[in-house]
Amino acid sequence: VKTIGVLTSGGDAPGMNAAIRAVVRTAIHKGLEVKGIMRGYAGLLQEEIVDMTSTSVSDIIHRGGTILYTARCQEFTTAEGQKKGADICKKHGIDGLVVIGGDGSFRGAGKLSALGINTIGLPGTIDLDIACTDYTIGFDTAVNTAMEAIDKVRDTSTSHERCSIIEVMGRNAGYIALWCGFANGAEDILLPERYDGDEQALINRIIENRKRGKKHHIIINAEGIGHSSSMAKRIEAATGIETRATILGHMQRGGAPTCKDRVYASIMGAKAVELLCKGESNRIVAYKHGEYVDFDIQEALNMHKDIPEDQYQISRMLVR
Numbered sequence: 185v186k187t188i189g190v191l192t193s194g195g196d197a198p199g200m201n202a203a204i205r206a207v208v209r210t211a212i213h214k215g216l217e218v219k220g221i222m223r224g225y226a227g228l229l230q231e232e233i234v235d236m237t238s239t240s241v242s243d244i245i246h247r248g249g250t251i252l253y254t255a256r257c258q259e260f261t262t263a264e265g266q267k268k269g270a271d272i273c274k275k276h277g278i279d280g281l282v283v284i285g286g287d288g289s290f291r292g293a294g295k296l297s298a299l300g301i302n303t304i305g306l307p308g309t310i311d312l313d314i315a316c317t318d319y320t321i322g323f324d325t326a327v328n329t330a331m332e333a334i335d336k337v338r339d340t341s342t343s344h345e346r347c348s349i350i351e352v353m354g355r356n357a358g359y360i361a362l363w364c365g366f367a368n369g370a371e372d373i374l375l376p377e378r379y380d381g382d383e384q385a386l387i388n389r390i391i392e393n394r395k396r397g398k399k400h401h402i403i404i405n406a407e408g409i410g411h412s413s414s415m416a417k418r419i420e421a422a423t424g425i426e427t428r429a430t431i432l433g434h435m436q437r438g439g440a441p442t443c444k445d446r447v448y449a450s451i452m453g454a455k456a457v458e459l460l461c462k463g464e465s466n467r468i469v470a471y472k473h474g475e476y477v478d479f480d481i482q483e484a485l486n487m488h489k490d491i492p493e494d495q496y497q498i499s500r501m502l503v504r
């Protein structure tokens with residue numbers, strides 16, 4: 185490879201900037217040229233391509249978001265869009281590409297690999313819902329942000345002896361909810377992977393806890409289940425305990441990345457460039473069982489992961 189392109193795609197995540205910086209600086213260190221592709225695949229198709237130097241990525245390691253911006257792009261899901269994308273890469277001399285995003289972005293990366301652009305994916309999502317890896321860029325920052333916010337809601341919830349439903353992000357994955365369940369000692373966690381919709385059981389636990397003298401009842405609800413406001417109304421009506429819903433929302437996607445996200449994203453960014461230099465393509469950099477590894481994109485997309493049942497049981501046992 186002579187010229188490496190880098191883009192961020194799908195939902196943004198804190199630490200993406202650290203990954204971009206590592207890609208750019210590693211490539212320059214190896215004597216390669218680097219181009220930044222703005223706004224994911226949408227920007228690629230619009231030829232929003234800029235030259236990157238070492239100073240283009242100065243002063244960004246500590247910033248949330250992504251300096252390259254991110255977007256979703258319908259056109260790129262078509263064969264014509266993908267062909268156009270590969271042709272634009274070739275036109276700009278981009279023979280290696282690093283795609284930072286989630287599973288959707290990796291599907292696109294796989295298509296570009298098949299069209300002759302050496303492509304490597306980096307797992308960037310706050311949801312942790314990429315099966316081949318135990319770590320995704322942004323999860324650590326997001327759970328810390330959510331944890332701090334939930335602590336604050338808990339204080340006021342206790343003072344007013346309320347029940348609080350706090351909705352955290354995670355459309356199909358309950359990892360943020362599980363981790364906050366542990367870290368915040370939440371009385372209940374509702375995970376998309378586990379919740380059976382038995383609201384009466386939830387109500388019974390709230391009443392039971394109140395009888396045992398608990399001053400608050402914190403329910404962490406994952407975005408994938410949603411309906412936190414209507415749930416709060418039904419719980420209040422059924423228990424007589426004042427119940428409020430707080431939806432944390434996009435604050436979980438922003439903010440300065442934690443040390444862990446900066447370090448892991450930096451290492452993964454460098455590993456992506458090393459793979460390209462070795463002539464590798466169609467791979468995803470992952471962190472599995474304490475090591476940095478890489479997988480074939482299709483193999484990775486076919487993997488499945490679920491909330492570890494033992495961890496879920498422990499988190500529930502600790503609040504009983």
Ligand code: ADP
Nearest residue numbers: 194195256257260261285286287288289291292
């Ligand atoms: P994420 O990467 O976070 O999972 P999305 O699912 O929104 O986010 O995917 C990001 C972008 O990747 C989409 O807007 C689209 O341009 C591209 N993409 C998603 N699925 C495919 C696919 N099957 N083939 C090609 N490109 C895809």
